[in-house]
Amino acid sequence: MNNIVWQRVSPWALGYFVLHFAFRFVKDGIFNLLPILVVFVTQVQNKLFWGQVAVAIAVVALLVYSFAYYVNFRFCISDEHEILLNKGVFKKERLTLNFLRVQNVNITEPFYFKPLGLVNCIFDAAGSVGQEAVLPGVTTQYAEQIREQVLAFKETQQADELQPRTEDTRPNAMEHHLALTNKEVAKFGLMSNMAILALAALAPFMNVMLDFLEEVVINRLESFYQQEVGMLVDAAALAVFSLLVVIVVIAVLLSILMSLIRFYNYQLYFQGGKFKRIAGLLERHQLSVSFEKVQSIVIKQNLIARLLKRYTVQCFQASSGGFAGAKSKQSLVMPVLDVEQVNQVCQWLYPWLDFKALNFKRVERALLIKNMFVYALIPSLLFAGLCMMSDTLTPAYGVLSFLLLSVLVYLSYSRYGYYFYQHEGRFYGVFRSGMIGVQYRVFELYKAQSTHSTSTFLMRKAKLKSLSIQLAAGIVSLPYLTTERADEIINFTLYQAESDLRSWM
Amino acid sequence: MFENHQLDALPQHQKIIFKPLAEKALLHAQLSWLLFYIPLMAALAVVCFFNHAFAAIAQTPLLIALPSILVISLLYNIVSIRLKGIAMREHDIAYRKGVIWQQVTVLPLARIQHTEIHRGPLERKLGLASLRLYSAGGMSADLNISGLSHDDCKDIRQFIQKYTEARQTSVHSSAPLSDNNELVG
Numbered sequence: 001m002n003n004i005v006w007q008r009v010s011p012w013a014l015g016y017f018v019l020h021f022a023f024r025f026v027k028d029g030i031f032n033l034l035p036i037l038v039v040f041v042t043q044v045q046n047k048l049f050w051g052q053v054a055v056a057i058a059v060v061a062l063l064v065y066s067f068a069y070y071v072n073f074r075f076c077i078s079d080e081h082e083i084l085l086n087k088g089v090f091k092k093e094r095l096t097l098n099f100l101r102v103q104n105v106n107i108t109e110p111f112y113f114k115p116l117g118l119v120n121c122i123f124d125a126a127g128s129v130g131q132e133a134v135l136p137g138v139t140t141q142y143a144e145q146i147r148e149q150v151l152a153f154k155e156t157q158q159a160d161e162l163q164p165r166t167e168d169t170r171p172n173a174m175e176h177h178l179a180l181t182n183k184e185v186a187k188f189g190l191m192s193n194m195a196i197l198a199l200a201a202l203a204p205f206m207n208v209m210l211d212f213l214e215e216v217v218i219n220r221l222e223s224f225y226q227q228e229v230g231m232l233v234d235a236a237a238l239a240v241f242s243l244l245v246v247i248v249v250i251a252v253l254l255s256i257l258m259s260l261i262r263f264y265n266y267q268l269y270f271q272g273g274k275f276k277r278i279a280g281l282l283e284r285h286q287l288s289v290s291f292e293k294v295q296s297i298v299i300k301q302n303l304i305a306r307l308l309k310r311y312t313v314q315c316f317q318a319s320s321g322g323f324a325g326a327k328s329k330q331s332l333v334m335p336v337l338d339v340e341q342v343n344q345v346c347q348w349l350y351p352w353l354d355f356k357a358l359n360f361k362r363v364e365r366a367l368l369i370k371n372m373f374v375y376a377l378i379p380s381l382l383f384a385g386l387c388m389m390s391d392t393l394t395p396a397y398g399v400l401s402f403l404l405l406s407v408l409v410y411l412s413y414s415r416y417g418y419y420f421y422q423h424e425g426r427f428y429g430v431f432r433s434g435m436i437g438v439q440y441r442v443f444e445l446y447k448a449q450s451t452h453s454t455s456t457f458l459m460r461k462a463k464l465k466s467l468s469i470q471l472a473a474g475i476v477s478l479p480y481l482t483t484e485r486a487d488e489i490i491n492f493t494l495y496q497a498e499s500d501l502r503s504w505m
Numbered sequence: 506m507f508e509n510h511q512l513d514a515l516p517q518h519q520k521i522i523f524k525p526l527a528e529k530a531l532l533h534a535q536l537s538w539l540l541f542y543i544p545l546m547a548a549l550a551v552v553c554f555f556n557h558a559f560a561a562i563a564q565t566p567l568l569i570a571l572p573s574i575l576v577i578s579l580l581y582n583i584v585s586i587r588l589k590g591i592a593m594r595e596h597d598i599a600y601r602k603g604v605i606w607q608q609v610t611v612l613p614l615a616r617i618q619h620t621e622i623h624r625g626p627l628e629r630k631l632g633l634a635s636l637r638l639y640s641a642g643g644m645s646a647d648l649n650i651s652g653l654s655h656d657d658c659k660d661i662r663q664f665i666q667k668y669t670e671a672r673q674t675s676v677h678s679s680a681p682l683s684d685n686n687e688l689v690g
Contacts, residue, residue: 295642318641449640450612450647451518456605472641483519490611491515497613498596501675504616505641 004084006074013073013137015112016120017066020136025062065089075135077146081153083123085133097133100157101125103293103317105147107140109284119143123150147288176348180266180336184310188263188335189256191305191312217243263335270348275315275332289332291349293317293505295447295473299342299355302437310336313345316473318505331473352423353430355440360417360432366464367480368413376405411435418478420445420489427496429469429489431476441476443469446500451490455483469493472504516594518611523590523601529631530652531586536627538578546571591650593664598638600648612647614668616640622658634658638665 044050068089076084083102085095106122113119121135121143135143221239264281275289294315301311313334334345339356346353384398415434420427427445432438449470459465465486468477481489497504549567553560585604592599599611621637628634628651635651636658653661 448613449616449642450610452608452610454603454606454608456607460607470640470642470647474642487517487519488515491518494518494597494611494613495515498615501672 004076004078006076006086008074009070009135010116010118010137010139011070012113012116012118014066014070016110016136017069017073018062019110019112021062021066021069025058075133077149083133095133097123097125099150099153102150102154104288104290105143105150106288107143107147107286108280109140109286111282113137114284121146175269175271176344177270178268178334178337178341178345180263180268180334182260182264184336185259185263185266186256187308187310188312189259190252191302191308191310191336192255192259213243259335263333266335268334270345277332287332289315289317291315294332295471295504296441296443296476297349298439298441300434300437300439306437308336310338311342313337313342316471318472350423350428350442352421353428353442355430355442358419358430360419360430363413363416363418363478364464364480364482366459366462367416368410370480371409371413372406376402376409380405408435416479418489427492429476429493431478433477443471443476445493445496446502447471447504448493448497449504451493453486453490518599518609521592521594521599521609523592523599526586526589526591526650526652527633527654527657529633530589531583533627533631533633533652534582534586535579538582540627542575542578546575586652589652591653593661596668598648598661598665600650610648612638612640614665615672617665617669620662620665621646622655622662624655628655636661 040047040050040054069087072087072089072092074086078084081099083095083097083099085093085097087093087095102123102125104122104124106124108120108122109118110120116137117140118137119140121138123133123135125132135146138146218236218239221242222235225235225238261281263279266279267277269276270291273291275287275291277285277287277289279285295318296316298314298316299311300314305311315332317331334341337345343354346355380398380402383401384395387393387395387397412435415432415438417432419430419432421430422428429443429445431441433441449472452468452470454466454468455464459480460483463483464480465483466477466479467481467486467490468475478486478489549563549571553564553567581604585602588601588604588607590601596615597611597613599609601607601609618639618641621639623635623637624633625635632655633651634653634655635649636653637646637650638648640647
């Protein structure tokens, strides 16, 4: 620890800090400022002037804070194989990250650093989303050098530990490559729910927005339609419909844009048990993930993906904050793959896995009966009762809703399936679930963190149990298995987790 | 289970005999509930006393509902505490809980990331403690067992520490692990 030489990052990193804190302010702080915004909108007279003053103050504060942060930001790679970071303005912080705890070293190249040949070097800590260290504005060579240093140290340490079965027996000495065209990436925009999320975020302002839209757009559209279309159709309804279509189109376009920004020019390499993914429009993001660190793989297809005949594959790593964290930071996403590409990726990872051809075992029929009763019959009866009380609806709608809900319940039941496989001394589980879409989750049993079994009085009478297995990247569940089968799965999973000496992380 | 693998006999988690919680666990559960419920009843009584309009509407339903809820809750606590149980095995810890949905959680000791012992004022008075065991990936503690004696909590924590150390050694010497026998006591 005596040879600590603190270094500063390049002055250009100031740009990164400004953008970073501006983004953080918008993401985390904006909701806290809502009350002030309400007061501003309702009480302040000269909105333009005071608005400009507020924006000017915010910009100056952001610049000053970012500069102070830059001045205090120092880093050092210690002799004891640790990354040390000193940061913070009001609250000084020292982050110590041992090389062994570093899960990935990712290099990103934001567009504003590109002409300068600088990159951001990101150290992901194992099992923790919040605990990542970023060195902004370092040269590409320096970032590559640190990455090599960290990975080399980790490899020597791991080689020291006796891990009889860790050697990769897969024939992966050759490099595999997968590239996605930007047309395919755009399809992810249609498949993903980014647009819906954006709309959901706007939900609190919906009333204000609708009032505004009614004033500005709908009334004008209505008069336009009245002039052009006359009395043929209801002009007001047409105006609202047109507006909705425009909103949906904008949301879809936004979603496509977001997926292009994230996955533009997508390149995936797999060699020696390691993934390397390079993608991104504004920021070329290089993500490297060791396959041994992947806790589970999800192959999923939602309704739109089904229509487009595409799948999304996600490799989840350990996360400290459940799925939300895993999704954003620690997972490797292959956004749009056709069946051949999915099989190709499966061949790299699990040569035995042909997910379409697996002979899944179903869960017990009692689940179908229970769900029919709880999710189809009871809601439909309630709905039919409401229809009877209402003047405009007939109880026939209750029958219709029962049919619809029954179909959904049946689809959900028929999607549940499980499959276990042993390959070269490794034991795998594949759980299938879904309703209209489908999701396959593949995991190695020894990586289980804990097991849970749940049963009600009636289930115990019928000798049934539901089980769930906690993985470091979320929970996998199977409802309504025979007690014997559920116990068998739990016992074997526990046996694997307890007897296998390989590191799960 | 496996299409291509014949399983050998495995340690059977379904045959675990669970040890009940500490004697004073029920008293702790009842007192905790009353500490929440009595102030709530008192607050409603005060509202009824000062607000006659509210009292006219709500007094009779409250007079029936509140004592009923109290009695049902106290009875529920009795059943709930009786059904709870904990068992330490050589390689894992099991916890059973739940009245309507009975749940058994088994946590391999090798997967425990960290352990916490919590003691509130009431727990300290009754010589009890809560044990929280964390593994990776969970939103909160994987196991949160309240109603254990403080000594039991400390023993379990020590057992986990020893196990972790022994496992580290066995990883390096690749010694095979023994069967998962239940621990006596």
